[in-house]
Amino acid sequence: MIMWFTIVQIAIAVGGGLFSVIAGLAGRRPSDFTVGAVALVELLLIVQIVIAIVAPFAGNEPTGSLLEFWVYLVSAALIPPASVFWALLERSRWSTVIMGVGALSVAVMLWRMQSIWTLQIA
Template identity: 50%
Template sequence: MLAQASALGLIGAAVAVVGLARRPFNDWVFAGAAIAMLTLVVQTVASIIAPLAGAGPTGDLLEYWTYLITALMIPPAAVLWALVDKKGEWATLVVGVGILAVAVMVYRMHQIWFVQVA
């Protein structure tokens, strides 16, 4: 999860910088959001399988799943916003900030799963 958070942080920062440069929403920005979504889907599958294999979280399971479900909603919402506002100046920045938010949430999920003691 730390590698995932780091990668998403880099992708989000790159997309945000492109957005601050007022570049329009394009396929590369969409690919960044798609990568974020793909990593979250893989994490969801792993989060279902891990407790069945005996490797559950050390923190609150409800808090973990709340973060994960919320994080799963952010990339599609940011892309939808960007597609609706495709001619706008801030569409790309919205996607970048969304990916950065997901990176922070993934880091927090790592803390809940591995670091906290319930």
């Protein structure tokens, strides 16, 4: 993983998550803005998957468990589409909050993935 890209991902996930949670608690239903924020988080996760595939070939090998890293990454990549699917089915203020919580969950998982990749010794 690349540290600066991880920080950018976390910042966007936290920003989109807080935006969606605040919008939902304010009574807003899912909109293009809230769904777009979560879609941006997913797009960056797809880029992260590509980076995770290419990085070992470029000499950036993980120091932690590769299986644990991939389980986190695949799980994190499934959260945004699931939350958007839920939001499009329910269309209430709480589904907007759930999209925000999903984005915030991805931010936490990204930090854990970074620590698995760089800080642990397998």
